[in-house]
Amino acid sequence: MSEIIEIFKTIWHFIKYAFNGGWRHWVFIFAMAGLGAFTLGLWAGIEAAPAIYVQWVNHLHFSASWLKMLGIRPDQGGMIYTDMSDSVPWGMYISFFVFWVGIAAAGVLFGMAAYVFRDKGFMRVAPVAEAQAIAAITVAMLLVFLDVGRPIRTIELLALPILLNFHLPNWHSMFDYDFIVLTSYLIINIIGVFLAVHWYRRGPKYAPPKWLMYAFMVIAGPLAIGIHTVTAFISQALTARPYWNSPLLAPAYVATALAAGPALLVLVLMIAEKHYKGYKVPKYVYEKTIIAATVALVVGLYFTLSEAQETFWYTTEPLKRVQAIGVFLSPFVCNIMKPMLKDYAFYFAGHSFCRWGLPGTEYLAMLNWVWIILGSLAVLLVVFVPPLRKRYKGVALLATMILLAVVCEKTFRVVEPAYIPDVMGVLHPYFPTPIEVAVTIAAHALGLLVYILVARPVLVALIRHYGAHGEEH
Amino acid sequence: MVEKGGKIRRNLLKGIAVTGIAGMMVLDRNKVKDMLKPITKEDLEDGYIYTINGVEYVISAESPYKTPEELQRLAKEKEADAKRRCMESAKEICKRLGENSPECKLAKKHCQEIKVKWTLARKGVRWAMALDLNRCIGCRRCAYACVQENNIDRTQGIEWIKVLNISREELELIATDLKYTDAPYKERVYIPLACNQCEYPPCTMVCPVRATWKEADGIIVIDSYRCIGCRYCITACPYGARHLNWKPVIVDALTLNPNMHVLGNVPREVHTVEKCIFCIQRTRDGGTTACVEICPVGARAFGNLHDPEGPIMRIIEEYGAFVLKPNAGTKPRFFYYFGPARTPPKDAVNPKSSNWIGNPPRPEEGAPGPNVLPGGEESFNEEKKSDKGM
Numbered sequence: 001m002s003e004i005i006e007i008f009k010t011i012w013h014f015i016k017y018a019f020n021g022g023w024r025h026w027v028f029i030f031a032m033a034g035l036g037a038f039t040l041g042l043w044a045g046i047e048a049a050p051a052i053y054v055q056w057v058n059h060l061h062f063s064a065s066w067l068k069m070l071g072i073r074p075d076q077g078g079m080i081y082t083d084m085s086d087s088v089p090w091g092m093y094i095s096f097f098v099f100w101v102g103i104a105a106a107g108v109l110f111g112m113a114a115y116v117f118r119d120k121g122f123m124r125v126a127p128v129a130e131a132q133a134i135a136a137i138t139v140a141m142l143l144v145f146l147d148v149g150r151p152i153r154t155i156e157l158l159a160l161p162i163l164l165n166f167h168l169p170n171w172h173s174m175f176d177y178d179f180i181v182l183t184s185y186l187i188i189n190i191i192g193v194f195l196a197v198h199w200y201r202r203g204p205k206y207a208p209p210k211w212l213m214y215a216f217m218v219i220a221g222p223l224a225i226g227i228h229t230v231t232a233f234i235s236q237a238l239t240a241r242p243y244w245n246s247p248l249l250a251p252a253y254v255a256t257a258l259a260a261g262p263a264l265l266v267l268v269l270m271i272a273e274k275h276y277k278g279y280k281v282p283k284y285v286y287e288k289t290i291i292a293a294t295v296a297l298v299v300g301l302y303f304t305l306s307e308a309q310e311t312f313w314y315t316t317e318p319l320k321r322v323q324a325i326g327v328f329l330s331p332f333v334c335n336i337m338k339p340m341l342k343d344y345a346f347y348f349a350g351h352s353f354c355r356w357g358l359p360g361t362e363y364l365a366m367l368n369w370v371w372i373i374l375g376s377l378a379v380l381l382v383v384f385v386p387p388l389r390k391r392y393k394g395v396a397l398l399a400t401m402i403l404l405a406v407v408c409e410k411t412f413r414v415v416e417p418a419y420i421p422d423v424m425g426v427l428h429p430y431f432p433t434p435i436e437v438a439v440t441i442a443a444h445a446l447g448l449l450v451y452i453l454v455a456r457p458v459l460v461a462l463i464r465h466y467g468a469h470g471e472e473h
Numbered sequence: 474m475v476e477k478g479g480k481i482r483r484n485l486l487k488g489i490a491v492t493g494i495a496g497m498m499v500l501d502r503n504k505v506k507d508m509l510k511p512i513t514k515e516d517l518e519d520g521y522i523y524t525i526n527g528v529e530y531v532i533s534a535e536s537p538y539k540t541p542e543e544l545q546r547l548a549k550e551k552e553a554d555a556k557r558r559c560m561e562s563a564k565e566i567c568k569r570l571g572e573n574s575p576e577c578k579l580a581k582k583h584c585q586e587i588k589v590k591w592t593l594a595r596k597g598v599r600w601a602m603a604l605d606l607n608r609c610i611g612c613r614r615c616a617y618a619c620v621q622e623n624n625i626d627r628t629q630g631i632e633w634i635k636v637l638n639i640s641r642e643e644l645e646l647i648a649t650d651l652k653y654t655d656a657p658y659k660e661r662v663y664i665p666l667a668c669n670q671c672e673y674p675p676c677t678m679v680c681p682v683r684a685t686w687k688e689a690d691g692i693i694v695i696d697s698y699r700c701i702g703c704r705y706c707i708t709a710c711p712y713g714a715r716h717l718n719w720k721p722v723i724v725d726a727l728t729l730n731p732n733m734h735v736l737g738n739v740p741r742e743v744h745t746v747e748k749c750i751f752c753i754q755r756t757r758d759g760g761t762t763a764c765v766e767i768c769p770v771g772a773r774a775f776g777n778l779h780d781p782e783g784p785i786m787r788i789i790e791e792y793g794a795f796v797l798k799p800n801a802g803t804k805p806r807f808f809y810y811f812g813p814a815r816t817p818p819k820d821a822v823n824p825k826s827s828n829w830i831g832n833p834p835r836p837e838e839g840a841p842g843p844n845v846l847p848g849g850e851e852s853f854n855e856e857k858k859s860d861k862g863m
Contacts, residue, residue, distance in 0.1 A: 050721040050743040051702070058554065059698075078720035078743060079702075086631075086716050089704035149702015149717065149744025157682040157699060175681035175705055239801045240675065240711035318647050347648055424637065424666070424713040425647030 010198045017457040025452075032449040039442030043146055045070070047435060049077035055152040079149060082436045087428035088419040092436045093147035093443075095411040099260070100140040100447070101182070101231045102253060102410055106261015107133030107189065108217070108224035109292070115213035121282040124462055127196040128272065129265055130189045131454040133224075136261075137186045139447035146439055174234045181230050185223045192216055197458055200465035207465070228253045235418070242320040243418040246310065252303040253410070258296035260406035262289045266399040270392065272455070278463035286395045293402050294382040300409070301375050312337065319425075322348055323417045326358040327368045348427055360429020361420050364413055371409035378402050520689045522596065530593035531689035535677065537699065544591040547698065548735040552589035555724070555733065555740055559584035562726040580726035587731045589739055592757040594690035600751050601691070601778040602762070603788045604665060605812035608772035611636050611656035611663030615764035615773070619667070622752060622763035623738040624730055626722045633716070633749040634764060637664040646797065659818035665764070665773075666797065667749035668693060668714040669805030676706035676715065685746070691778075691806055692751050694736035700745035707746065711801040715748045751775075770816050778806060 019029075044052060053074040056062040084091045107129040113119045114126035148154050158179060161167045168176045195216065199206045232250035239245060266289055269281050311324035325348070329337060334354040348358055357365030378401040381388055388394035421427040432440075520531040523541055530541075538544045563580035570576050616634040625631050638650040641662045656663060674693050677685050684699035685706060707715045721743045733739045734754035741747050752762035756775070765773045776783040785808065788794060794808035 054742055075721050075723075079717075080629075080720040084704075085719070086707060086713070089707040089717065147703070149704075150700065153699075154682075154701045154703070157684075157701060170678075170680055170683045172678040173681040173705075175679065175703065179681075234705075235708070238675065238679075238709050239803075240709055318645055322647060418708075421647060422713055423646075423711050424635065424651070425649045426651060426713075 006198065006202075010194065010201065013197060013201050013461065014194075014454075014457045017460045018453040021456065025456075028452060029449065032445045032452075036442045036446040036449065039438045039445075040146075042435060043439045043442065045072060046077045047079055047081055047439065048146075048151060050074055051078075051150050052152065055150060060152075081433060083430050083433045085428055085430075087422040087426050088416065088430040090147075090415055090419070091430055092412070092432040092440050093143045095415045096440055096443070097140050097143040097147070098231060098253070098414060099407065099410045100136045100143070101228055102257030102406070103261045103264055104133045104136035104140065104185065104189075105224045105228040105254065105257045106265070107136070108220050109258060109262060110265070110289075111192065111213075111217055112221060113288075115210075115217045118210075121285040124279075124281055124466055125265070125269060125285055127193055127200070127458045127462060128269065128455055129261075130192045130196070131451060131458050132261070132265055132268065133189045134186065134193065134454055135447045135451035137182055137189070137227075138450045139443050141182055141186070142443045142446060143440070146443060174230060174237075178227075178230045178234055181223060181227045185220070185227050188216070188220045188223060192220060193454060193458060197461040201457075201461035202464070204465055204467060225254060228257050235415075240423050241418040242317055243323040246307075248303055248306060248310075249414075252300060252307075253414075255296050255303060256300040256406045256410050259293045259300060259402055260410070262293040262296075263399040263402040263406070266290065266293075266395060267403070268451075268455075270396060272459055276459050276463065278467070279459055280466070283390070286392075287389050290382060290389045290395055290398050290402075293399075294379055297375055297402055297405070298379055300406075301372065301379070304372060304409075319421075319423070322358070322421055322425075326361055326364055326420050327413065327417045328365065329355065329357050330365050330369050331355065348421065358420060358427060358429075360427070360431070361416065363431070364416055364420070367408040367411075367413045371405050371413065374401055374408070375405040378405060523593065525593075529596040531596050532593060533686060533689045535683070535686035536688070537683050537686075537696070541591070541593065544593070544735060547696075548589045548591040551698070551735055551739045552587060552733075555589060556584055556587050558724040558740060559587060559726045559729055562724050562729075566726060576727060583726050583729045583731050587729075587733065589733045589735050590754060590758075591735045592753075594688045594692070594757070596689070597779060598690040599778040599806065600670065600756060601776065601785045601806040601808065602670075602751070602765075603774045603785050603794060603808040603810060605772045605774075606662055606664060606809055607812045607815040608770045609657075609663045609665060610770055610816050610818075611638060611653070611661070612769065613665075614767050614769060615665055618763040618767035619749070621728065622730055622755075623750075624724070624733070624740050625747070626718060626741075627725065627728070628723050629718065629720060631716045631718070631747070633714070633747075634665050634667045635713070637666055638662075639664060655819075657816065657818045661818075664797070664809065666712060666714070667764075667807070668751075669712055669797065669803065669807040670749075670751060672804035672806065674803060675709040675711070675801075679705045679709045681705065688736075690757075692753055693748070694750055694753065695746055695748060696736060697739070697741045697745045697747070700742075702744035702746065704746070711798050711803065712805075715746050717746050718743055 019025075049072045053064070053067055053072050056067060057064045057074070082091060110122055110126045110129035113122035115123075145151050145154070158169060158176070161169055162176065162179060163183065168180075170176060195208050195212065199208045229250045232253040235241065235244040236246065236249035266286055269286075272279055273281055308324075308328060311320055312328070315321060315324075325337075331354045356362035378398055381401075382398055385394075389398060416430055419428075420430065520533045520536075521539060523530050523532065525541070532539060532541070532544075538547060559580075563577070563584050566580045567574070567577035613634075613636050616632045616636065619625070619634050620627070620632060623633065625633065635651055637646060638653045638656070639646065639662050640648065641660050644662070644664070670691055670693055672691070674687055677687055677693060680686075681703065682699055682701055684701065685693060685695045687693050702717065704717060707713075707717065718741055722741055724740045729740075730738060732754050734750075734757070737750045737753035752760070752764075756762060761775050762773075765775045774784040774788060776785045778785050780786065788810060789808065792810040792812060794810040796805040796808060798805075
C-alpha cells in the first residue's frame, strides 16, 4: 500500500518539479512551446494541409468547416513546398532523424558505466543521460511523423496495429522494426528515469535495488545499439543506392552516435552544474566521457577512411563513383582524384573540375571535410594536450568540437549523396527550403522542451540523494 | 575438479536425452516430415483462387484485400470519390463556359461514365513487355499516351514513362539525357523506361503498410487509400519508376479517362505514390496497353510470358533479350532487344527534317533541300563551330 502511495508521490514529483522554476524557466518553456506551435502550425497549414484535409474530411468524415476556418484547404499547399522530389525523396527531416537516433543511443552508455560497473561518479549522471535519450527519441519520431505524406494514415495503419495488437503490417519492412525498437527504447527509458527518481527523491538512504537496475540495463543496452542499427538497416540493404549499400553503414552510425551523445551530455551537465547549486559531477566523469567519445570518434573517422578507399581506389561502379565525388571532392584533393574519376566527374560537373562536390550540392562536400578535419583535430587535442581535457573550459571546447563534427557527418552527409545523382543519373540538387528548416527547428524546440521538463525533476532527485554539496563524494 | 566436470557433463547428457524424448512424444512424425519438405516456387506464389463464371482468378497472398468482396467494396468507395471529384471539376467548367457549352456536356458525360472495375488477375498469366531498341525513335508518344490513359495529374509534370537517351556504344544509364528535344540520331539509343514489374520487387518489400504488392499476374500495384507517403519505395526502386504526388491532385473532367481500375488509374490522392501498372484497366479485360497502341513504329510488344506462342517468348527466342540493371537482381519482366531492322535515324546533314517517315521530297539536282540549314553540316556540329570561332 505504501509503495503505491510512493508511486503517486513520484508522479507528483515529476509534475511539481517540471514546472516549479523561476521566471527564466517559464520563459524557456513558453519560448520553446511557442516556437514549436508556430512552426507546427506552418506545417499543418501549408505542407501537410491537403493530406490532413483529405484524410479527415473524405476518409474519417469530419466536418470541413472548422478545418477551413483554420486555413486548411484541399487544393492548396502540399509537400511541393519542400525541396524534395522524386529524385531526392528524403531530405532534411530524415537527415536529422538519423542524427537524433544516434544521440538517443548514447544515453545507455552512461547507464552501463553506472549500473553495471557501479561507478559512483557515473551514477550521478546516468538518469540525466536517460532523460536525454527520451528527448532525442521524441525529436526523431516527431521528425518522421512530420516527414511522411499522410501522417494520420500512418497512425491508423502502422502505429496502432503495432502498439495495440503487435501486428506488423509488413514483416519484410525495416520501417516497422524501426518503429518497434524506437518505441520500446522510449518506453524503457521512461521506466529507467522513473525508477531512478522513485528512489533518489526520498533522500540519501534510498537507492533503486541493484538487481532491478542491472535487469534494466540488460534490456536497454542491446536496444540502444539496436535503435541505431535498425535505422541503418533501413537504408544499407538497398541495392538501388550503392552509396549506402555496404555493411559498414550500421557500425559507422553506431560509432559516431557514441561520440556525439556523450559530447552533448557533457555540455548539458555543465549547464546543469552551473544552474543547480547542489548538483555536482566529479571531474573525472568529464575526462572519462571525453576519452570514450574520442575513441568512438576515431572509429568513425577510420570508417570514413575505409569508405573513401572503397569508393575511389578500385571501384568501377559508376553511380557509386559519382555519388562519392559529391561527398569527397574538394579543391585540395582534386589533383589526386582526377585520374581516377575524370569521366563521370566531367559528365556531371563539366570541365571546371577543382570544385566542392557536384554542382548545386557543394555543401555536402564541405560538411564532409569539416567532419574529417574537425574530428581529427578533436582527436589530436584529446590525445596530445592532456591539460585541455582536465579543465572545464577545455572539456567544453572538446565536446563542442566533437558534437559539431558529428552534426556535419551524420545529417545531410549520410543521407543526401545517395540521391545525388539518382538511380537514372538525374542530378537534382537538394537544398532545404525555409519551411523545411522551420519545421525541423520546431521538432528540436519540442525536443528541448521535453528535455528540460524531464531533466529538472531528475536533477532535484539527484541533489536530494547525493546531498546538496556532494558530501558522499 | 574432475568430479565436478563429470557431473556437468552427465547433467548435459541427461538434459539432451530428456529433450529428445519429450520432443519425440510431443511431435507428430508426419508433421516433422511436412516441416522438412522443401518449399517449392509454386508454394510461395500461391494466392487465393476464386472461380467466377468458370474462369479461375487469383488474389495474391501479399494483397491486403483477401476476397473479391473486399475489393468490390474498395472499388465502390473509390468510384464514389472519383465521381465526386470529377463533378467538382465539371461544375467549375460549366460555371466558366456556360451550361450549354460542349465542354460542359462532355465533362458531365465523362463523370457519368466513370466505372471503377475490380477485375482480378487470371490464373497462369504473367504479363511482360518487350521493346525493340532498334525501332524506337525516342518520340515520347508513349509517355504522352500514358499520361492521358492513366489520369496522371497534368499540373505536376509526372510521366510514368521516361525515355533515356544514351550513347549507343555503352548502355550506361547514369550518363543519360532525359531532357533531349531532338531525335532520333544515329549515334544514340532511346530506351523508354517505366516500371519493370520485377519478379523480386524491392519496393513491395520495404513498404511499411503493405500499400503496394505484386499481383498474381505480376503487375505491381499501389492502393492509393493505404499509401502513407513515406517515399521508402522510391528510395528502394533501382529504376526510378515511382512518383509521389507532391501537391493536391487535380482531376480534370474534360481529359479524364472514365475507364478505371480500382488498383490502377483511378485518380490518386495527394502525397501518395503512383507508378506504371501495365494499364491494368485494359489488359485484364483483354486489351493491350496504351503505349503499345500508340507506338508509331511498333517497337513495343505486350503479352503473356507463360504463353510459348505469345509475342514475348517468340521475341526472346528469336532475338534474345536483356533487361536493365540485371545486377540489381530484381528479375524485370520488361525486356529490351535489338531487332533486325533499324528505323532510319535523322540525317546529320538535314537534322530538322522528318524525311524518314514517308517518301523524302527529292530536291532538284544541285539545289539545297527545303529543310537544310544555311550552315550545312558545320552548323549541326556545335563543338566544331565554337573551335572555329575561337
